[in-house]
Amino acid sequence: xxxxxxxxxxxxxxxxxxxxxxxxxxxxxxxxxxxxxxxxxxxxxxxxxxxxxxxxxxxxxxxxxxxxxxxxxxxxxxxxxxxxxxxxxxxxxxxxxxxxxxxxxxxxxxxxxxxxxxxxxxxxxxxxxxxxxxxxxxxxxxxxxxxxxxxxxxxxxxxxxxxxxxxxxxxxxxxxxxxxxxxxxxxxxxxxxxxxxxxxxxxxxxxxxxxxxxxxxxxxxxxxxxxxxxxxxxxxxxxxxxxxxxxxxxxxxxxxxxxxxxxxxxxxxxxxxxxxxxxxxxxxxxxxxxxxxxxxxxxxxxxxxxxxxxxxxxxxxxxxxxxxxxxxxxxxxxxxxxxxxxxxxxxxxxxxxxxxxxxxxxxxxxxxxxxxxxxxxxxxxxxxxxxxxxxxxxxxxxxxxxxxxxxxxxxxxxxxxxxxxxxx
Amino acid sequence: xxxxxxxxxxxxxxxxxxxxxxxxxxxxxxxxxxxxxxxxxxxxxxxxxxxxxxxxxxxxxxxxxxxxxxxxxxxxxxxxxxxxxxxxxxxxxxxxxxxxxxxxxxxxxxxxxxxxxxxxxxxxxxxxxxxxxxxxxxxxxxxxxxxxxxxxxxxxxxxxxxxxxxxxxxxxxxxxxxxxxxxxxxxxxxxxxxxxxxxxxxxxxxxxxxxxxxxxxxxxxxxxxxxxxxxxxxxxxxxxxxxxxxxxxxxxxxxxxxxxxxxxxxxxxxxxxxxxxxxxxxxxxxxxxxxxxxxxxxxxxxxxxxxxxxxxxxxxxxxxxxxxxxxxxxxxxxxxxxxxxxxxxxxxxxxxxxxxxxxxxxxxxxxxxxxxxxxxxxxxxxxxxxxxxxxxxxxxxxxxxxxxxxxxxxxx
Numbered sequence: 001x002x003x004x005x006x007x008x009x010x011x012x013x014x015x016x017x018x019x020x021x022x023x024x025x026x027x028x029x030x031x032x033x034x035x036x037x038x039x040x041x042x043x044x045x046x047x048x049x050x051x052x053x054x055x056x057x058x059x060x061x062x063x064x065x066x067x068x069x070x071x072x073x074x075x076x077x078x079x080x081x082x083x084x085x086x087x088x089x090x091x092x093x094x095x096x097x098x099x100x101x102x103x104x105x106x107x108x109x110x111x112x113x114x115x116x117x118x119x120x121x122x123x124x125x126x127x128x129x130x131x132x133x134x135x136x137x138x139x140x141x142x143x144x145x146x147x148x149x150x151x152x153x154x155x156x157x158x159x160x161x162x163x164x165x166x167x168x169x170x171x172x173x174x175x176x177x178x179x180x181x182x183x184x185x186x187x188x189x190x191x192x193x194x195x196x197x198x199x200x201x202x203x204x205x206x207x208x209x210x211x212x213x214x215x216x217x218x219x220x221x222x223x224x225x226x227x228x229x230x231x232x233x234x235x236x237x238x239x240x241x242x243x244x245x246x247x248x249x250x251x252x253x254x255x256x257x258x259x260x261x262x263x264x265x266x267x268x269x270x271x272x273x274x275x276x277x278x279x280x281x282x283x284x285x286x287x288x289x290x291x292x293x294x295x296x297x298x299x300x301x302x303x304x305x306x307x308x309x310x311x312x313x314x315x316x317x318x319x320x321x322x323x324x325x326x327x328x329x330x331x332x333x334x335x336x337x338x339x340x341x342x343x344x345x346x347x348x349x350x351x352x353x354x355x356x357x358x359x360x361x362x363x364x365x366x367x368x369x370x371x372x373x374x375x376x377x378x379x380x381x382x383x384x385x386x387x388x389x390x391x392x393x394x395x396x397x398x399x400x401x402x403x404x405x406x407x408x409x410x411x412x413x414x415x416x417x418x419x420x421x422x423x424x
Numbered sequence: 425x426x427x428x429x430x431x432x433x434x435x436x437x438x439x440x441x442x443x444x445x446x447x448x449x450x451x452x453x454x455x456x457x458x459x460x461x462x463x464x465x466x467x468x469x470x471x472x473x474x475x476x477x478x479x480x481x482x483x484x485x486x487x488x489x490x491x492x493x494x495x496x497x498x499x500x501x502x503x504x505x506x507x508x509x510x511x512x513x514x515x516x517x518x519x520x521x522x523x524x525x526x527x528x529x530x531x532x533x534x535x536x537x538x539x540x541x542x543x544x545x546x547x548x549x550x551x552x553x554x555x556x557x558x559x560x561x562x563x564x565x566x567x568x569x570x571x572x573x574x575x576x577x578x579x580x581x582x583x584x585x586x587x588x589x590x591x592x593x594x595x596x597x598x599x600x601x602x603x604x605x606x607x608x609x610x611x612x613x614x615x616x617x618x619x620x621x622x623x624x625x626x627x628x629x630x631x632x633x634x635x636x637x638x639x640x641x642x643x644x645x646x647x648x649x650x651x652x653x654x655x656x657x658x659x660x661x662x663x664x665x666x667x668x669x670x671x672x673x674x675x676x677x678x679x680x681x682x683x684x685x686x687x688x689x690x691x692x693x694x695x696x697x698x699x700x701x702x703x704x705x706x707x708x709x710x711x712x713x714x715x716x717x718x719x720x721x722x723x724x725x726x727x728x729x730x731x732x733x734x735x736x737x738x739x740x741x742x743x744x745x746x747x748x749x750x751x752x753x754x755x756x757x758x759x760x761x762x763x764x765x766x767x768x769x770x771x772x773x774x775x776x777x778x779x780x781x782x783x784x785x786x787x788x789x790x791x792x793x794x795x796x797x798x799x800x801x802x803x804x805x806x807x808x809x810x811x812x813x814x815x816x817x818x819x820x821x822x823x824x825x826x827x828x829x830x831x832x833x834x835x836x
Contacts, residue, residue, distance in 0.1 A: 001706070005717045037430070038502035043449050184461035186468060190452055253448040269763060276746035278499035298744040300683025300702040319502060391625055 004120070004304040006090075007033045007274075009412060010294060012281050013321075013336060014396075015040025017401040018313030019264040020093075024409030025311075027273035033305060034273060035296055037280040039261065041315065041384075046126070046249030047223070047256025049093065049107060049402070051086065052078075053115065053127030053395025062129050062399075063112035075340070075388040080369055081407040086399060087112055089406035090130065094131070100263040104231030108136050119220060119248050121157055123148075123165025126249075127395050132256050134225050134234050137218060138246035146173040147216040148210060148248070151180040153187040156251040157222040176212050177190025178197050180205070189224040192254045196226035196233050206240035209420040216243065223247035224253045229283060230259060236411040251284065279303070281314075284335040291335060292376045312403065314339070314364045316364060324349065324360070326341050332365050332385070336375045340366035340387040363388045370411045380408040437509035437688060443504045444471035448499035455738075455768035456490060457675055459787040463490035466497035468505035469514070476786065477514060483521040487515045490781070492772035492788075493641045494738035512640065512689045519643035527566040528654040531774050532638035532647075538576070538607030545578030546836045568782035572771070572817035574608040574809070581610035590621055598623040598662040600655075600682070600705070602675030603634050604809035612809075612824075615831035616674050622834055623722055630662035636690075637681040638774050642750060644692055650799045652686040656698040663704065671701060674825055677739035677773060684742070707740065708809065709826055713748035716755070723735035725833035727758035732829060733801035735792060735815065737808040738772070749807060749826040756833040762799040766792035769806075771814035793818040805829060 007030075011022040014036035026032045047339060052062045052069065059065040070079035078086065090111055098106050107130040109116050116139040118124035125140050146166065150159030159175035166173040182191065195201040213219065225247055226233040236247045249256065269277060279296035285304070286292065294308035313323035314334060322339065324330045328341045328349055341363040343349060349360045364387030366374040371386075373379040382404035384391065391397035450466040451457065469637035476484050487512050497507040518760045519528075530537070532634075541548040558569040581601055597620055605613040617627050636651030659682075663669050670793045673679040682705045687693050715721040736747045753761045769789045770776050776785025795806055797817045804823040808811045812823035 001668070001711070001714055003714065035505060036502075039449050039453070039500045040502065043452055044447055047676065080685065184464070186464055188448070190448075194458065258452055266765075269765075272748055274751075275743065278741065278744035279746070280504060280744075285778070299680055300687075300705055300740060303745060329697045 002304070003301060004293065004306055005033070007031050007305060007307045009309040009311065009338055010035060010305045010307040011313055012036070013040060013313035013315060013319075014265075014277065014293065015042060015313065015315060015319075015383060015385065015401065016260070016264065017129070017405045018311070018399060019261075019268055020089075020190070021311045021313055021382055022273045022404035022410045023096075023264065023268045024272050024406060024418055025412060026268065026273035028409060028413050030412075032273040033278045033295070034275045035305060036269065036275070036277055038277065038295060041319065042261040042264070043254055045224070045253045045254060045257050045397070047132055047260050048126070048128035048249065048252055049130035049398040050092070050127065050395040051090070051112065051115070051129035051399030054393060059115055061113060061114045065283070066112065069280075071305040073388065077386045077389050077404050078186070078396075079164040079388075080367070080371060081403045082239050084315055085407050086403040089402040090408065094130065097263050100387050101266045102231065102259060102263065103229060104133070105259065107131065108133050109139075112315065119162065119166055121162060121222065121248055121250050123162040123169070125169060129258045129399065131228070132247070132259070134223070134230050134247045134256070135249075136246065137390075138220055138248065140171065143171055143218055145216040146171060146177045146218040147213060148173055148218060148220045149178055151177045151178050151182075153180055154189060154192070154222060155187070162220070162248065174214075174216070176209070178209050178212060188223050188253060189250045189255050190253045190258070192397070193224040196224060197228045199236065202233060202236055203377050205241065206237055210241055212242065213243070220248050221241050221244045221245065224250075224256075227255065227262075229256060232273050281334050286349045289375060291376055294334070303345060309380070310411075311408055311418065312365060312373065312379055312381045312385055313383045314385055318384065321385060322363065322365070330360070330363055335376065335379065338366045338375055357390065362388050364388065371408055380411060384406045433654035437513065438474065440504060440506045441471040441474050441510060445503055447501060447502070449500055450507055453500045453767065455494060455496065455770065455788040456492050456784060462784070466491070466507045466511070470497065470505060470510045471505055473514065474510050477517065483514070483518040485514065486522075488518060488642075490784070491515065492770075492775040492781075492785070493529050494768050494772050495519050496738055496767055497741040499744070501743055506688065509689050512528075515546065515643040516645040522595050524642070524644060525566060526776070528642040528644065530565065530645060531567065531777060532642045533632045533634070534603035534607070537798055537810045538603055539577040541682065542580060542607055545576035549575045554644075560781050566779040567777050571777040571782050572813040573689060574604070574813055577608055577610050579610055581606045581613040582631065584610060584614060585617070590617070590625075590627040593624050593626045596627050596666060596669040597627050598659055598669060598671045599627050599629045600627065600659060600671055600673035600679065601631060602673060602678040604675050609809060612674060612827065615825075615827050615836075616672075617833065618836040619712070619827055620672070620829055622836060623712070623720070628662050630658050632658045635678040636686065637682040640681070640685065640689060641773050641775070647690060648686075649690050652681065652690065652694070653695065653698060655751070656682070656695070656701045659701050660697045664718060669704070670706050670711060671788040672706045672708050672711050674807070674827060675809060676707050676737060676743070677810075679705050679707045679740050680742050706747070707743055707745070707807070708760045709748040710743065710745050711828070713751055716752070722834070723755055725756045725830075726835050728756050728829060728833050729758045730803070731760040731762065731799070731801045733762045733764050733796050733799040733804045734826070735766075735769065735796075735804060735806045735811065737806055737811040739768075740807045749805065753805065753826055753829055756829060759829065759833070762801050764793050764795045764799065768792070768816070769811045769814045771810050773810050775830055776814060785814070789814060789818045794795055796821060
């Protein structure tokens, strides 16, 4: 016995990119296993699908802007996957959420045609191509008079700050603090979301809030409208308050992000894919220019997963999959794959202005046009591990994750089906 | 030298706390803090409180006693922080500081309880079923009157094992059966032996006792260390120097104790015998799936026309090997398997037996019980015995180790 298992494809990482790549591969008939050190970035992100918000000016029509970006930046992930794949990936995503475990819950918005802008917890307007239906009524163009509701118990959401910044942007917004009986000192939106699953609690919440409302036609709440049936909770609260209601993304834990994880991991299960959580991949077993197997740290001993194809969806600097050591050397930690976009030795990695374009920001695993890693013929890369993008400036993170994951599964299908690879 | 010391610290549970970026993913998954404010959650009680815990000084936080030790926080942490292990150590410090209830000294010793109860099984089972006796036990000892209690089988698995010899095949497996199999569910052990022998293993059953997990999870570390090292020596002796012999167990929390928890939580990383044993240990489903992957598992299964719900218990998930039982059950023709996604049944070994924690454990289990009731399954497969008892207690549905379904499908 050698603690080794064989799959058709092994995916490293359980964020949006990893779960989507694995689901697509499994839907194509492959036996797929996802290996992840822990839960991925879904729980930390707003739960929106941001495709292209700034390029570098504010983008109104993501589709054409994306084609322009691809033409001017050939190393950008969108240039590698192509605009058509982005559109297909978004369509698949919308359909997958709709068929998922949360009744009525879906993603809506202008997509590639017309990007919407939705209030953030700070009262800025964030551009997103698609948002959960629970956020839809917050689209800035449709907002009339608005009140932002918060509760002092939620220390990371300040309705007056949010409303003041929205007012400065020309939106008629007012803050309404409401007292909630939360029996713990460390209340967060997740705790409240679990209460919102209970219709009785929702009714009491609305009864307490309703008298505080004035002539506003819209009510913005921190994103906490429940985990089990957020669509039902939204409809219930809108009906009780007689106003359009929408969620505003919060600091982690992200309730909409948790819903997204539930939806995507459920799609993976339905397609027959496996998820091994807690299994940190620590190294690869190489044979020439191919990875034969990867090694995970399981309890007591290492466990080996062999496959003809590997998908690296491990994230970038934020997840720790790419790291910069104290000698200012950047490396991909799992397989030691070559990076692209790292400034040459002696050049600055960072510049003092935090919000500026940082020299290291676009570093990632070097890939060819088919997203195969340089130096590893059977390793494909997707999501935040890709070079050439600055998602937090572009507001493009989920768009890149979805489209590159979608493309990776296509490429594996094409290569696995080709005679040259079949005999390799 | 300083570098090496720093490195060692960095890899230890305490060293891992500096990897915490306060992302709250552990908080989203903690089954206990989700149902009670008595436990403030893994992030607060783990990496955050750990900074205030100074060796030799009084324990700073009593709430860590409400952590059930399920280990889900460690499993979901994307930064590799050993949250549950930090909490377990803090609980030990707390108990040393404030003392251990008599109850925790009793219910954490399954070997002693089993030896006492087995000869008088009829009487013991009768007493455990008596309401006044349970109320008295709650008042005197703090064991909740409604908590699920197993029934003594009245016979010991090891007696059965001693009376037979496994045919020599050249492929040996040392069977670690654990206390649940020994005193309460000897038939599960017989099924394990039959399935292993059917697949060409010569099964060796050495004399063995508890793994020390109940002691460890109640914060009785010194006793836990003695207990697990005694077990490790017994199993090591049975390996007989053959490098291909594996140790296999069906009690998934106890195999995890041998693989990882004793080393990481009890600080026994350097014990050479425990290390050798921990590297050889397999969970039974892990072993069978690997056998299947090699094309060496017999698949002469007869159809089983049933629907079964499968729950992977927290401690099984702590092996970091996914859910091998799911893939094995899928091999049985006719068997419809429903994967349950709720993470925890609540019992966490002895946690849910304790009077002050029983209601919490039941609240934790509610999501799982609801999924089981909605699954249309007639029975529940689950790798841990205490979880099975809790599931049956919470749903009224029968539960069994996944091996029971394979055993039946083999027609053994």
